Amino acid sequence: MRILLIGAGGVGDAIVKISADRNFFEKLIVSDYDIQRAENSVAWVKEHSPEAADKFQTAQIDASDADQVAALAKEVGATHIMNAVEPKFVQSIFDGALKAGVNYMDMAMSLSHVHKTDPFNTPAEKLGDWQYDKHAEFEKAGLLALIGTGAEPGISNIFARYAADHLFSEVDEICILDGGNLVVKNEQGEEIFAPSFSIWTVIEECLNPPLIWEKDRGWFTTEPFSEPAMFEFPGGIGPIECVNVEHEEVNMLPRTMDAQKVRFKYGLGTEFIGVLQTLHALGLDKTEPVSVRSKSGRVEVAPRDLVAAVLPDPASLVDSMTGMTCAGTLVTGKGLDGKPRATYLYHVADTSWTGKNYNAQAVVWQTALVPVVALELLSRGDWKATGVRGPEEFDAKLFLDLMSTEYQQPWGSQDRNPENPSVIDANWA
Known part of the structure; x- marks a missing residue:
């Protein structure tokens, strides 16, 4: 498993630090618009888990550009894209993963839109609707988009x-x-x-x-x-x-x-x-x-x-x-x-x-813990599917057992x- 992590803010940084103690992936590429943030995260790994440092590298990225997301994913040989930026970038990263033929994961989903005339009774576009509408495309490509996999949702x-x-x-x-x-x-x-x-x-x-x-x-x-x-x-x-x-x-x-x-x-x-x-x-x-x-x-x-x-x-x-x-x-x-x-x-x-x-x-650490555990289950083959899926569609006991034993949470x-x-x-x- 080669993971392209997009976003090295609070949650992305915590994902890097939690992952440093695990051995389920070959490479984790930490990318951010601000390359210094990505480098700071990897520097922490070098200091606290030097034996794992070679598994991490950094890259600069503009998450709003789907073509750039796809290009970087191909360049680094990513098998999975982990989206750790604000939800306003979900669509570009989601499309970039599909273009690159790479599996996708996020913690916050595509944005909703309020009903213009009846906002407090009738929903218009709901959180995640845009992503669920892409289910057939991911399934046809043989890819998994595991969405809403943080603390809440997750x-x-x-x-x-x-x-x-x-x-x-x-x-x-x-x-x-x-x-x-x-x-x-x-x-x-x-x-x-x-x-x-x-x-x-x-x-x-x-x-x-x-x-x-x-x-x-x-x-x-x-x-x-x-x-x-x-x-x-x-x-x-x-x-x-x-x-x-x-x-x-x-x-x-x-x-x-x-x-x-x-x-x-x-x-x-x-x-x-x-x-x-x-x-x-x-x-x-x-x-x-x-x-x-x-x-x-x-x-x-x-x-x-x-x-x-x-x-x-x-x-x-x-x-x-x-x-x-x-x-x-x-x-x-x-x-x-x-x-x-x-x-x-x-x-x-x-x-x-x-x-x-x-x-x-x-808060950021708790949010980061969940996708790391989920990625490990995917790497083991314990969780597997194609299409656009939520974490509730997989075996919950496998997740909770792994989290409580090997992650000691x-x-x-x-x-x-x-x-x-x-x-x-x-x-x-």
């Missing part, structure tokens, strides 16, 4: 599949629940607003109308931050108010899994929601360029890119962030014994551990009171 989908296959006889609802107690402080020790993931992606997810799926109704949308409710996260994180957010799993899981309802809820917190609402009110969430006066004349700048430029790079937060993040899936329905059951399956990452061992903050399965699964009940947990 391990959340795998948890859903595991629960359906091993814990439940009948699934009522699949609710992805993400939360954490992460805190970022400046040099003066003051808590600051600094998203742990790309603000570009955060704005896209949180300000678009949330997507929900119900078996009798199909896909529909609601207003942003709808249905606030408390959910108690494990690992000492505690209760956090969670709200509906647009996310890929809601488009992915109903395609191959039998459930009555699928939704995604995010523990954002009131302050975070307030900042996002302010950005929206000021028009700073927009992606269309506006004309801005500068010393050298007028320039075109997308307001969202400006916001991203003034906020700290998520990859740089490792020394100023504390706390844990939890990615998980709450499944309700009937257990194998036919009785009502509610189970929350989850993985927790702690910045103190990820920072010490990988110089990476918890345990995951949790917490039974909860079916009548009130949002609260940890000592009689059930």
Whole structure:
């Protein structure tokens, strides 16, 4: 397996560092528009895992150019392209992989488009629709496009599949629940607003109308931050108010899994929601360029890119962030014994551990872990298919076993009171 990694930001950098300890690939080519970022990632490998350094090399790339993606993939003899950049580049990289005849993987999927006249009821183009429409092309080419394989979507989908296959006889609802107690402080020790993931992606997810799926109704949308409710996260994180957010799993899981309802809820917190609402009110969430006066004349700048430029790079937060993040899936329905059951399956990452061992903050490290495990399963032949597929279409137990043993990352399965699964009940947990 020869992997072309596109993007050496926070998640891409963590992918390199996690991969340095594994031997399932022949070569990993780290590419980025900014070649220095790619070189920094490989320099870390040379320092911390010198015996693996020869398996890594760097390259410069413009991810917005499908022809350049295809050309570099052919030049380095890639068998797989790993997309680790912002979702606005999904289509060009996806097309580049197909042109090059190379397998593809990503963690965030092609962007959605809001319904022009009925945004809070009717979806238009959903997250990932553009990619799913290419299924026949990848299948005909004998290639696999494994999409949505990060933490969320990704391990959340795998948890859903595991629960359906091993814990439940009948699934009522699949609710992805993400939360954490992460805190970022400046040099003066003051808590600051600094998203742990790309603000570009955060704005896209949180300000678009949330997507929900119900078996009798199909896909529909609601207003942003709808249905606030408390959910108690494990690992000492505690209760956090969670709200509906647009996310890929809601488009992915109903395609191959039998459930009555699928939704995604995010523990954002009131302050975070307030900042996002302010950005929206000021028009700073927009992606269309506006004309801005500068010393050298007028320039075109997308307001969202400006916001991203003034906020700290998520990859740089490792020394100023504390706390844990939890990615998980709450499944309700009937257990194998036919009785009502509610189970929350989850993985927790702690910045103190990820920072010490990988110089990476918890959110980007947790996201990076999943594609590395998945790539290893593909290299072994344990996961194999063609076409455009989500991780829930593969054997979940194989993934979780490999992650917990060889990668030494345990995951949790917490039974909860079916009548009130949002609260940890000592009689059930």
